[in-house]
Amino acid sequence: MNRSRGGWRKTLWNPETRKFFGRTGESWLKISAYYVIFYAFLGGIFIGTILVLLMTLSAYKPKYQDRIVPSGLSFSPYAANFDIIFKKDDPSSYEKYVNSLKKFIEQYNDEKQTDDMKFEDCGAIPKSYTERGELDSKAGQRKSCRFSRRELQDCSGQNDTTFGFKEGKPCLILKLNRMINFRPTPPSSKSFDNLMPVHCTNRFEVDKGKIGEIKYFGFAGRGGFPLQYYPYYGKMLHPNYLQPLVGVKFTNVTMNKELKVECRVYGGGYEKDRDTYIGRLLIRIIINNTCFGSHC
Ligand SMILES: *[C@@H]1O[C@H](CO)[C@@H](O)[C@H](O)[C@H]1NC(C)=O
Numbered sequence: 007m008n009r010s011r012g013g014w015r016k017t018l019w020n021p022e023t024r025k026f027f028g029r030t031g032e033s034w035l036k037i038s039a040y041y042v043i044f045y046a047f048l049g050g051i052f053i054g055t056i057l058v059l060l061m062t063l064s065a066y067k068p069k070y071q072d073r074i075v076p077s078g079l080s081f082s083p084y085a086a087n088f089d090i091i092f093k094k095d096d097p098s099s100y101e102k103y104v105n106s107l108k109k110f111i112e113q114y115n116d117e118k119q120t121d122d123m124k125f126e127d128c129g130a131i132p133k134s135y136t137e138r139g140e141l142d143s144k145a146g147q148r149k150s151c152r153f154s155r156r157e158l159q160d161c162s163g164q165n166d167t168t169f170g171f172k173e174g175k176p177c178l179i180l181k182l183n184r185m186i187n188f189r190p191t192p193p194s195s196k197s198f199d200n201l202m203p204v205h206c207t208n209r210f211e212v213d214k215g216k217i218g219e220i221k222y223f224g225f226a227g228r229g230g231f232p233l234q235y236y237p238y239y240g241k242m243l244h245p246n247y248l249q250p251l252v253g254v255k256f257t258n259v260t261m262n263k264e265l266k267v268e269c270r271v272y273g274g275g276y277e278k279d280r281d282t283y284i285g286r287l288l289i290r291i292i293i294n295n296t297c298f299g300s301h302c
Pocket residue numbers: 158159160162164165
């Protein structure tokens with residue numbers, strides 16, 4: 007018993023050989039130095055690799071971005087499968103669309119755009135691009151053009167908080183998706199100076215004449231995206247950026263019918279024969295009217 011205890015103790019510290027855990031002080035020093043150098047070397051390689059990666063990636067300029075594909079067209083409200091289906095006289099059937107629109111348009115409230123350090127007025131009519139310097143961090147955060155939801159008039163959700171749904175005249179709000187450094191180019195026709203126009207129509211011949219009149223509401227009363235809101239400098243340099251919007255109101259759709267509507271944005275890169283669907287939306291609209299025939 008005593009012996010084995012003494013043996014164990016000797017393993018820990020053997021006064022005869024002056025070994026600690028079987029090694030002399032010099033041996034421990036050497037092995038420690040070896041591992042310190044070894045791990046320092048591994049750590050150096052690791053940090054070096056990360057630094058090289060960071061140097062080649064700029065946080066501001068997208069490194070890999072297809073410059074040919076333009077920014078896509080999208081809309082609010084959120085609509086699963088791009089279906090807008092509701093009953094005119096049943097608020098619960100269109101509540102989800104209205105709530106989605108309300109949530110979306112809130113960021114365009116005037117009271118959220120009062121800070122002159124963050125926002126500026128960019129004119130009353132469509133103008134050319136607003137250049138805000140290089141796409142790097144040196145100049146810091148850039149101002150954003152104000153865009154008031156009031157521009158959307160009947161689609162602003164201000165007077166009619168159901169965005170037309172309660173009358174069976176629903177609004178959709180269209181926008182181009184954010185894309186850093188993207189400069190849209192309008193159609194060459196002079197009537198669209200500095201504006202990317204939007205147009206909606208029946209997708210198929212069978213629906214011709216059934217969609218009814220479509221009204222467009224947007225910047226300066228124009229149904230399009232004005233160029234002075236571009237380019238976008240990215241989340242870090244342009245944190246308060248607001249995309250220009252176009253409200254599209256279907257004022258006289260044929261009820262109780264499935265209608266396929268196509269909305270398109272026109273301009274460079276959005277040519278009709280392009281095999282991408284990036285500049286167009288295909289939306290199915292079905293509005294049920296609970297009263298039929300002469301009772302309406
Ligand atoms: C909302 O209603 C007020 C008062 O009726 C009117 O002055 C204003 O122009 C309306 N706004 C819109 C966007 O229709």
